[in-house]
Each structure stands twice: as structure tokens, then as C-alpha cells.
Amino acid sequence: MALPVRDKDAKRAGSGSRDARPTLKTIARLSGLAVPTVSRALKNAPDIGAKTRQRVRQIADEIGYVPDRAGVRLRTGKTNVIALVLSTEEEVMGQTSHMVRGISDVLSGTPYHLVVTPYSRTGDALDPVRYLVETASADGIIFSRTEPNDPRVRYLVERGVPFSTHGRTETGLAHSFHDFDNEAFAVEAVLRLAAKGRTRLALLPPPPWLTYYHHTMAGFARGLAQAGAMEVEYGGVDVDTPLSMLKAHTHKCMTGPDRPDGIVSGSGGGTIGIIAGIEAAGLVVGRDVDIAAKQSSEILQWIRPNLEVASEDISLAGRDLASAVLRIIDGEDPATLQSLSYPRWTTADAHEPLQG
């Protein structure tokens, strides 16, 4: 039912204070108590009488009191903001939206807001983080694309700012993170290609300065050893390479003397460029070459059959990261808030192939 929210204000104030949002003062007036008493009552301070507390809460609920963020923030420094620091290099295809959605899922129902703070490829990745900290603009920070010796991690740990990263580091600092097990992905990717009889494998890796480049490489190497397959150099491209360049590069590679018969691709978007290159070379995926790829949206299966696809659930990552940050804010030990997620493999045939 509709609550007579503003009428009480109007009643006391006499004049038509139509817009006035209820504050602690409103409740104080209505209850005959002092403002600090109301404040403490609402946060269940032990030194407030039970019946007073209850009466205050009741009034607060009736008039729909919501604490003013600016007031709280000014007094306590608490912003009720979680910042997501986004690189503009972030894979466009779905990554960001899933991440935002995952974080939002956790934040809804809490007093926290999600603020998106971007930084461009040209700038220092540390800049937006430093800005957030120096202006005390967030209670917690989330970012991805971690590097082994990530300056952002050092900076935040040093200052004791709650944060969690999408991706691990090798800083030796016990910070909170969520990561996808890219090593497991790469191992399994190789094995799956080997199972199809592929022995000359190329890898489309992440950019070499990111931590998960090393995980991916390690897994790839381990897989090769385990399967007795060999690596074919792909060189000079990574998952951030624009699709058109990726296509051109793949085309050249597939028409060269030393072409691979299997490709492990670290990204869904990149895979599309690779396929284009393969087909431009007159070859057929699933016949001349097989691909095992990681994707973070759901399109890859829809595009070509015979793809070995591992899915990374980015919205899960978002949920994990957000709840980790909230718990760190609540005092939990970041070192205990680390999680890995594992590839879910699907063969495109499961969705009925588009062709073939």
C-alpha cells in the first residue's frame, strides 16, 4: 500500500515542504528524541533502549527514511561505492557487460553503487586507481588484466584499500582475486586437439605482459609434452590483435610452409578472426585444421561446428569479485578470498552444427 511519505513532514513544517526527503531530523521531530539518539537507534547501538529502538525503526520505515549518502560519506568517509576500473582494451564481446552484470547482482540489495572508471590504453593503468584512492572515491576496487608484478596491486596493498582482481599476480602479496584456470584450459585444449589427431599446434596467446599469458603458456607446454605434440610458431599476434590483422596473419600462416593443423585460441573474438583467415586460405575448420578456443560469451558454438570450446563465466567472476570486496570491507582477510573457475568444455556438436 502507498505510504503517506511526505505528509508528515508537511504537517509539522506547516508550509508545503513537498519535496523534502526525510532525514534523521524528521524522525527526531516525529519521535520527540534527539537526532543522535535516532542515529544510534537505527544502527542498533547497545546503549539505546529496546522500545526506543523499535519505535524509531518503525517511524523510519513508515516515512521511508534512507540515510543520505553525502552525509554519511562526509562524516565517516564511507562512500558506499565499488569502482570497476575498465581498460578500453577489454575484450569488447560481452566481457564488460557480463562483468557489470555479475557485480551488479551482488551489489543490488546492498547500499553499494557501482561506479565505472575507465582508462585508455595510452594512459598508465595505475592512474585511475591512484585517483580513486587519493580522492577517497570508493570503498572497494575491482580491476582485471593483472600483470605478474602489478603496480596497482602493490599500491593498493600498501595502502590497505579493499580490492579484488580478475587475474592473479606474482607479487607474493596475498591479495584477493578471482581467476580462470587458463593453464587447465590450455592443457585440455591441446589434449583435445591431440585426440583429434592433431600434432602441429599453434597458440593464440594473451598479451605477454599479462599474468595469464604465463599460465596459458605453461598449460600449452604441458599439454604438448603430455600429448607428444609439437608447437608451431604463430608469433606476433595475441588475443588483443584486431580481427582484420589476425585474419591476415592467420592467412599467411596457413599458406606458409610450416602450417599448423591445430590452433589453441585464448579468446572468442580472436577465434573469429582466425577462422576467417583459415577459410580465406581455402582450408576448412574441422577438416584441415581444428581449433580449441576459450570464449566468454556464447557465440562461438553458433558460428562454426567442430570447435572445441571452453567457456569462461565472466558474470560469475563479477559476482565473486564483488562479494570478495564486500567481505574485505567487512574485515575479512583478503588472503582467504581467492577463487579459481574452471573451463566448461562444450563441443559445438552439442548445439547441433551449423553446417556439415
Next chain:
Amino acid sequence: MALPVRDKDAKRAGSGSRDARPTLKTIARLSGLAVPTVSRALKNAPDIGAKTRQRVRQIADEIGYVPDRAGVRLRTGKTNVIALVLSTEEEVMGQTSHMVRGISDVLSGTPYHLVVTPYSRTGDALDPVRYLVETASADGIIFSRTEPNDPRVRYLVERGVPFSTHGRTETGLAHSFHDFDNEAFAVEAVLRLAAKGRTRLALLPPPPWLTYYHHTMAGFARGLAQAGAMEVEYGGVDVDTPLSMLKAHTHKCMTGPDRPDGIVSGSGGGTIGIIAGIEAAGLVVGRDVDIAAKQSSEILQWIRPNLEVASEDISLAGRDLASAVLRIIDGEDPATLQSLSYPRWTTADAHEPLQG
């Protein structure tokens, strides 16, 4: 007796004030002026002497003064926040990230932050907007998926809250918007299919309750009339339909008695489902059926050749919407801040076809 000694200490100690963020008080102390004088000087109030003003600004720059958002917000009500209200139904493939990026581009370099406020399909779309307004959480609001008689638009216009929408309404209210010309898209889509000799056309439309459904339908109808083509009922599906259902539906449709030889698709994601359905029916895109589709990312061309693809630049939309909102906040008339963007057509062949 024991008073909080923060400032006094900082002043005396001088050197060790490492953590304290500079405030107006800091500048006041450094300049020997009063706090309000500093405040007015920094905002170029006319009643402050030119040399004072300059001296204050110099000090402010030197110590890196940035106004505290909470202080400003508490006193003035100005939040320096632009809220992007996101439906969880928002097409996942790239839409959101491009929109966020576009808005961020404009907001960077201003004191504004971007806050993302989601709402679930189950909830009322008005809820998050009402929340933002009632808690005075944003200076401006951006949202999409407008309906002809959009309650959010009515609500915001009524209250004079600055906002701009991705999509038009038929409320008769002169609000700011950015929209893609879906009518032009649909007309041209039909004509392009007709030019390929297609005469029996089906349409994958937006959800019928959204404004641009009507634009799309109008354009489709006009195109049909102009080309002398006929419509084949597609029925029961729209661009928000899950890909698997879309595929199944298309499959049924393509194996039925009354199958279309051309499809106009209102979304990039949907198109992928359609293609899957077509090929599952044993038909070939470009031979048995042609497709003209709208996309908001860049993948469609990479997936199949012979597609007529119109691109909608979502990050442009974001930039337009953000700058419109900023200008409305600055007092400009929303009625003058309306813009349309037009389809950029590409035939996949321009990117060299993947097959064929």
C-alpha cells in the same frame, strides 16, 4: 580536554601531513585568507580581487586541491554523477560495453562519474529511475529501450530531472534523445534484399512494446510497398528471443510450406540464431535465403558472407547521450538535444567473404 588535533598538528608539524587530503581550509591557512574567500576565489566569483583569485588558484594547483565530492554534494545537492540505467535484457553482445565506453569518453575530463544502475526483467523499469530521483543520487540519467508511452520519460520530465534516452517516445514530451533510424534501416534492408531478387520477406522485429518496434515495422512496410515484395509471417519471436529458440523457430519456418527467401533481422545476435536455423534446415545463406541485418558490434561480417549488414554505432550513441545530459544540466533546452544516427551499410564481401 583532549581535542582532536588533526589540523593543528599538521600545521605545526608541517612535514608529516602525508595522508591529509588538502581542503579549502588548507588553502585558507596557506594563503591567510578565510575559507569562504578561497571557495569563491576558486569559482571565479566577481567579488574577489583579481590578484587574490590568482594567488588562491596557484596554491590550489600546487597542492593539488580537488574539491571533496561529499562536501559539495551535501551542501549543494550536486552529485556529479551520471547514472546509466541498464536493463538486464540489454543485448549482451557488445551493446553495453560500447555504451559505457561512449559515455565514459565524454565524462572523462569532467568531474562526473558514471554510475551503472541495473534493473531486472522482473522488476518495474520505473523503479531504478524513481530510486535515483528520490535519493537524489544523480545529476543526470541515461536509459534505453524506450516505449512509446514511457513512464520513465513522463516521470522525469514532470520532475525536471536532466536525462536523455536511447530511443524515442511518443509521449509528445520534448525530451532529449539519441536514436538510430530503424525505419531507414528497415526500408533499405528490404530494398537490398529486393535488389537480390528476393520477394518473400520475413522480419525479426524488436519486442513490440518498444518504440523502435513501430519504426522498424513502418520501414519494413514502406520497403515492401516500394519494392513490390510481400511479407511472410515470422511471428512469435523478436530480437530478445534466446538464440536456441530463434534457431528452432527459424528451422521450423524454413522447412514449412510458406518459407521466406529473405530475412530482415533487427539484431546482430539474433542473426546468428537465424543463420543457425537456416543451415539446420539444409539451406544456404546467400543461395536459398538472403539476410539483411542490423548489428551493433563488428562480428556479423566475420561470420557469414553475403550478408547485408547495417551497423549501429552504440558508442556514438553513448557519447551523444552523455553530452546531451551534460548540456541539459548546464541549462540547455532538452528539445534541442535530439539526434538520429543512420545505418552504415556494409556488404560482407567488403571484408572478403569467409567462404564461397
Next chain:
DNA sequence: AGATTCACTTATAACGATTTAGATTGTATA
């Protein structure tokens, strides 16, 4: 009884910024 404790509640003072009204000049006007 008088002192002490307990259980609550109120008063005061911040946080950082801005707004309004006043104070202090020096100068020009009557």
C-alpha cells in the same frame, strides 16, 4: 543518608563545502 552505579538519552562538535549577511576598507561624492 550519601555515594556509586547503571541504563539511557542529550549536547556539542565535527566532516568540507557554500550561501547569506555583515564587516572593513578606501574612494568619491555632497
Next chain:
DNA sequence: TATACAATCTAAATCGTTATAAGTGAATCT
């Protein structure tokens, strides 16, 4: 010589919240 008047700057109050110190009874102790 006053008076008026800009031109500048300062004082005080305020936004909503909370931390800290100080009060107020009534009940308990010595």
C-alpha cells in the same frame, strides 16, 4: 567633513550524519 558607495573580504549558519563527552534519573551499594 560627512556620507555614500563600491570593492573586498570575513563570520556565521547550514546541508545530514556520527563520535565523544556530558548529563539525568532511578536503582544499588556502603
